[in-house]
Amino acid sequence: MAHGKTSYVCLPCRASYKQPYPGHHDGDRVCPRCAAPLIHVGSAFAPPKRRDTAAWRTLSVLLHAGVRFHKSCCGGPGYRPRSLREVRERMAYARATGEPFARALVRGNLP
Numbered sequence: 001m002a003h004g005k006t007s008y009v010c011l012p013c014r015a016s017y018k019q020p021y022p023g024h025h026d027g028d029r030v031c032p033r034c035a036a037p038l039i040h041v042g043s044a045f046a047p048p049k050r051r052d053t054a055a056w057r058t059l060s061v062l063l064h065a066g067v068r069f070h071k072s073c074c075g076g077p078g079y080r081p082r083s084l085r086e087v088r089e090r091m092a093y094a095r096a097t098g099e100p101f102a103r104a105l106v107r108g109n110l111p
Contacts, residue, residue: 007045008038009063014056016047042069044077054084061087065102079108 005018010031029038048055069077094104
């Protein structure tokens, strides 16, 4: 039986690729279009459309903050912001409360 695959993203190309899970002997994966390094985003990732620049900017903020899309035990990665407005709200909350930025981004409801 073949092993499952996971998603990798190239932010400059706005492209997503399904590839085998990283192993001990795998090197860094590169984009087949531009040769930039691919970012491992997880198996529960659903890429936005290539022309949706706002969604790709939101995704870029999430990935640079260390947020990934790995499955949890009970289905799915949990809440992830889908718009820049939601990202800005969570950034303001993190600054006001001192909560780490990555944790504020995945918080479902803001108090």
